[in-house]
Amino acid sequence: MLPKLVEVDGLRKSFGPVEVLKGVSLTARQGDVLALIGGSGSGKSTLLRCLNLLEMPNGGRLVVNGEEVAIRHDRHNRPMLADRRQLARIxxxxxxxxQSFNLWPHLTVLQNVMEAPIHVMGEKRAEATEHAMSLLERVGLTEKRDVYPGFLSGGQQQRVAIARALAIRPRLLLFDEPTSALDPELVGEVLKVIRGLADEGRTMILVTHEMRFARDVASHVCFLRGGVIEEEGPPRELFSNPQTAACRQFIGTHLAH
Amino acid sequence: MGGILGFGPNGWGPALLSGALVTIEITIGAFICGLVIGTLTAAARLSRVPPLVVLARGYTTICRAIPELLLILVLYYLGSQLLNEALHAIGLGDAPISGFATAIIVLGLVQGAYASEIIRGAILAIPYGQIEAAHAFGHARILLFRRIILPTMLPMAIGGLSNLWMVLIKDSALISVVGYSELLYTAKQAAGYTQRYFLFYVVAAAVYYAMTLVSNIGIRSIEGRFGRWMPVRAR
Incomplete structure (x- = not known):
């Protein structure tokens, strides 16, 4: 068995009085491609954002890249990290x-990709440049290296964002609806890059509305509804033979068009 | 007439020139001081640390509520009195309070109060996703501020800040009330000495005008630099 990169057990997250995740459990082993699907408000994006601590879970167990996240609560009962240094490590x-790329507009394409390696991880500039150029080549944007993001199409921006994510040599990749903000004709170029990453065995968790893509690329699909994983399984089974009525209806409407 | 404005033995040229230089020095000094104070105050107000927020809000309210002229008088006279009393208490003599330092500190404090609001607004105008992306890639605190927040908020702050700069050039004249020889004070002295009031005040006005003209060119070139990454450039 390959090692587990992500272990989530009974994860809960509330925004004020609203509980968005009501005890979610999932596991991703090295090389897994997990697709999180579900309607809006089902908690799938929140779950993804808990995995790199953009949201701090209120309770439950969370292990990322083999490191268990230690959460404590302050006197207002707000969750926070017991050890702040864990944030940088995770x-x-x-x-x-x-979803909306979130490139840094004042940096060129190449600078966007090199920003974290140089300024956060302390890589040498020459090394970081070489790595960044090879990543830009892989997403097909070598000739745009000195262009600012504001002058690129959505599809190009998202491919830069993928190169930026790869630049930190991550063990785990998270995609939060990577094609939802794109014009339909630009979706394909981005999906192609993501598919390539799946093919080379990268561990990925993606929130997506592209059901066909999830069916073809994912190794495991989780259908979320009302803050819990209502149904999960290998894509062929889940898509061809959904067990719950809600899942059946969701897949029916989303695969139809 | 060329004689009294010129650089000859009876000319006021050198004095006016050094007055103009002092005005420029005070303006630049106070502007930098104001930028530093303003940035720190904006950061404090956005920090969500209650005491810092209260402190920053109190400072901006007070410094924007009191006339600058009054602040200059209070800080210069009261400040020097308090400082000297403190020095006497520990057995030292009078401290020389420099009009130049007072000018920069007082004007800088007032500028800082206004600048902090401009900078705070510009920071709040940054699309949050860009900051969130920086979080996700491990930028924290100072690195986040220096590498992402500061450069992305600048184009949104530049309009307000250049206004402040323009006002500051002229506000530097306020420092003449404590007898510091900047441009207006020198012009007033020259006018009184030669009895040529109109001439010297018009010359002083022309010099202020020239300074704003040159500033405009500078500001435009700074704004142009942001056009490199802002797809819609404001010309």
Whole structure:
């Protein structure tokens, strides 16, 4: 068995009085591609964001890249890290790609990709440049290296964002609806890059509305509803033979078009 | 007429020139001082640490509520009195309070109060996703502020800050009330000595005007630099 990179057990997250995650459990082993699907408000993005601590879970167990996240509560009962240094360690092993790209607009494409390796991880500039250029080549944007993000199409920006996530040499990649902000004709170029990453055996967890893509690329699919994983399984089973009515209906409407 | 404005033995040229230089020095000094204070105050107000927020809000409120002229008088006279009393108490003599330092500190304090609001607004205008991405890639605190927040908020702050700079050039004249020889004070002295009031005040006005003109060119070139990464450039 390959090692577990992510272990989530009974994870809970509330925003004020609203409980968004009501005890979620999942496991990702090295090389797994997990797809999180579900309607809006089902908690799938929140779950993803808990994995690199952009959201601090209120309770439950969370292990990322083999490191258990230790959470304590302050006097207002707000969750926080017991050891702040854990934040940097966890995040340095997790690359994240956002729905709205979130590139840094004042840095060129190449600078965006090199930013974290040089300024956060202390890589040497020459080394970081070489690595960044090879990543830009891989996403097909070598000739855009000196362009600022504001002058790129959405698909190009998202491919830069993927290169930026790869630049920190992450053990785990998170994608938060990576194609939802794109024009339909630009979706393909981004999916192609993500598919390539899956093919080379990278561990990835993605929140997506692209059901066909999830079916073809994921090794495991989780259907979330109302803050719990209502149904999960290998994509072929889950998509062809959903067990619950809600899952059946969700897949029906999303695979139809 | 060329004689009294010139650089000859009876000319006020050298004095006016050094007055103009002092005005420029005070303006630059107070502006930098104001930027530093303003940035720190904006950071304090956005820190969500209650005592820092209260302190920053109190400072901006007071410094924007009191006339600068009054602040200069209070800080210069009261400040020097308090400082000297403190020095006497530990057995030392009078401290020389420099008009130049007072000018920079007082104007810088006032500038800082206004600048902090401009900078705070510009920081709040940064799309949050960019800051969140920086969090996700491990930027924390000072690195986040220096590498991401500061450069991305600048284009949004530049308009307000250049306004402040323009106002500051002229506000530096306020320091003449404590007898410091900047441009206006020198012009007033020259006018009184030669009885040529109109001439010297017009010359002083022309010099202030020239300073703002040059500033405009500088500001435009700074704004142009942001066009490199802002797809819609404001020309």
């Amino acid at each position: 995040r340095s092993g997790v690359g994240m790609v956002f």
